Amino acid sequence: MRSDCPLNYGLEIFGDKWTLLIIRDLMFFGKRYYNEFLSSNEGISTTVLADRLALLEKQKIIKKQKDPEHKQKIVYSLTQKGIDLLPIIINIGMWSSTYSKKVSDKMECYFADIRKNFEKGIAALKAELSATHLE
């Protein structure tokens, strides 16, 4: 019943309170395994995490692979489509840093830095993410 407005496409996929936090964990905190996501500060529940990982994989924003060094483990990676979410996340972070009184120092500094040189910062981070996640 929803329109073809492009905004809509994105919101249908990650318009909720959890999905972008998983992407953030992949992007900024180097998390790659199920229980690394589970132990994020926000306390995502295992039901929601499993649901969102499946959805993100279906949308080809992340990729699941078996860890060759540990048969039980599954490594999650960002795809290009996932890496391209970076500017969205950065912009939400910058907006929040501006308007939230209480933000963590760690991320605050991070966003303050990137704000200084937005385009350059995004490009550098994208290159780094491509190296870690693609191939």
Add this chain to the structure above:
Amino acid sequence: MRSDCPLNYGLEIFGDKWTLLIIRDLMFFGKRYYNEFLSSNEGISTTVLADRLALLEKQKIIKKQKDPEHKQKIVYSLTQKGIDLLPIIINIGMWSSTYSKKVSDKMECYFADIRKNFEKGIAALKAELSATHLE
């Protein structure tokens, strides 16, 4: 239970499928009245709309005012905090235009244009929104 990561602050406010569509209607489609939002293409329900408008007002992202020309009507405006959501919305729009096969021509063109000159485009739109919504 959630962390102080700045991303979190934003997601707690507009991390759902509807809130940013209301902001979009204010920004791009010039909607200012309750039943203009109600009649958006996506078919938001009146319960959700009332809830989100109240939340956005509480967060000082929008402002309610009585229409001086029509006692029954209430005009909604963006605040500066609301206008500053523009880069987020633009970035979601650009990402979606890239990855969605099916997007409306109207918005597609819009985002294609702005992509060409991102910073300049954002600044121009922000100026326009300030003139319409602030004061």
Add this chain to the structure above:
DNA sequence: TACAACCACTTGCAAATATAAAGTGGTTTT
């Protein structure tokens, strides 16, 4: 002046979704 239509919502209820807690079947570590 009567009456219908319109205004911004609110209410009640069923259905869908989110959450917490516990459990599963295998693997790896001790």
Add this chain to the structure above:
DNA sequence: AAAACCACTTTATATTTGCAAGTGGTTGTA
């Protein structure tokens, strides 16, 4: 051989959503 760990499922409860109808006023029309 036992305990801990792995990525999830399952079950049961709580919350959110969507739909339809209603509210108390205001405005437009006959």
